[in-house]
Amino acid sequence: MSTEELQPNDQAVLVLAEEVDLETKAELALKKVGIDDKVLAALKEKAATIKIKDFNDKEGFKAATEFRKDVKRLRILGEKACKEGREEANKIRDFWVEKQRSVVEPMEAIEETLEIEEKKFKAEQERIKEEEKNRIQLQAATRAQDLIGLGAFVSNGTFILGDAVFEVAMVNEADEDLYHQDILPEFQKVWQKNEDARLAKEKEEQERQEAIRQQESDLKAQQEKLEADRKELEEKLAEQHRQEDEKKRQAEEESRKAAQVVYEGRVAKLEELGMVYSVREKMFKKHPVVIHDVDVHNTSDENFESFLGTSRTAISDAEEAARKKKEEDDAEVEKKRQEESDRKAKEKADADEKERQRKQKEEEDRKAEELLTAGEKKQWEQVVKHLKTTPTFDMHSGHYRLKMKAVREFLATIK
Secondary structure, three states, X not given: OOHHHXXXXXXXXXXXXXXXXXXXXXXXXXXXXXXXXXXXXXXXXXXXXXXXXXXXXXXXXXHHHHHHXXXXXXXXXXHHHHHHXXXXXXXXXXXXXHHHHHHHHHHHHHHHHHHHHHHHHHHHHHHHHHHHHHHXXXXXXXXXXXXXXXXXXXXXXXXXXXXXXXXXHHHHHOOHHHHHHHHHHHHHXXXXXXXXXXXXXXXXXXXXXXXXXXXXXXXXXXXXXXXXXXXXXHHHHHHHHHHHHXXXXXXXXXXXXXXXXXXXXXXHHHHHOOOEEEOOOOEEEEOOEEEEHHHHHHOOHHHHHHHHHHHHHHHHXXXXXXXXXXXXXXXXXXXXXXXXXXXXXXXHHHHHHHHHHHHHHHHHHHHHHOOOOHHHHHHHHHHHHHHHOOOOOOOOOHHHHHHHHHHHHHHHHHO
C-alpha cells in the first residue's frame, strides 16, 4: 500500500513511526561518539560541583579548565554527528524545492499574463468612469459659476434667485438644451430685474453722494480758510520766538567768547609760571602746584589772582630749594672726585717708589748674580725677562686694588 492510499489516521501513525525511527537513529549516532542522556546528566552534575574559590585557587582553575575541554570535545563530536544525520534530509528537501519550482513557475507565468489583461480592462473602465465624473464635475462647476454669478445662492440642495428655484441635481444633470433654453433664462430674467433695480438705486445713491460731496466741499473751504489763518498766526509766533532765541544765542555767544578770553588770559599767566597742561589728567601743573582745568574756567578773578600769588611763591621756593640741593649735590660730587684724584696720586707715588726700590734691588741682584754660575744666571734672566712682561693696572675697587698691590709686591720681590 502506498502512502497516498492511507487514511488520515493511518498517515498520522506513519508520521509518528517515522519520527520514532529518526529519534532512534539520532540516539544511536550520538551514542557512537559517547553521548546520551546519562552522559549529559553526569556532565551537568559534575559541572555543578566544580568551583574556583578565589584567584589563588590554582587546583580549582586547573580542574575547571580540563573539564571545559572535555565538554567541548564531546560537543564538537555531537555537532558533527548531527550534521552527518542531516545530509539525507537536505537532499530530500532540495529535490522537493526543485520539483515545486518546475510546477509553480509555468503556472505563475500564465497567472501574470492574465492578471495584466485584467488590470488593463479595469484601468480602462476606471478611466472612462473618471472621465465622465470629471466632465459632470466641470459642467456642475461651470453652471454653478453661471448661476452664482447672476446672484443665485444654494440652500438645501437648491439654487435660488428670487422666483427662479431649481434643484442642484437637476441643474447639474440637465442636458445642454434644457439648461440653456429653460433653466438659465429663468435666472437671467430675475438677474435683469434685480440689475435694473440696482442701477436705479445706484443712481439715487450717486445723487445723494454728490449732494454730500458738495456739502463737504463747502465745509472744506471753510476749514482751509481757518487753517490758513491758524498757520499765519503760528508763523508770526514762531518768528517772534526765533528772534528771541537768536538774541539769547547771541548773548550766550558773547558771554562764551568773553569767558574764552578770560580763560586764555589765565592760561597765559599759568604758562608764564612754567605750568604745563596734562591732557590725560585735565590739569595745569608744576611742582608743587596743580590746578584743574575746570577751576581755571570757573573760579573768580579774585580767587585766581590769589592762586597765582601763592603759586609764584610756592614755585619760587621749590626752585630755590632745588637750586640749593643741586649745588650741594655738585659740591659733594666734586669732593668725591678730588678725594679719588688724591687717592690715585698717592697710589701712583707709592707705585713709583716701589718701582725705584725694585730697580735698586734688581741692580743689587744683578751684581749678586754675577757671582752665580753662567748657566743659572742665564736661566734666571729668562725668568725675569718673562715676569717683566706681566702688566699692572690702577684698580679703583677695594677688592681688586688689594689684589693688584699683592701682585706688585710679589713682582718686586723676585725681579
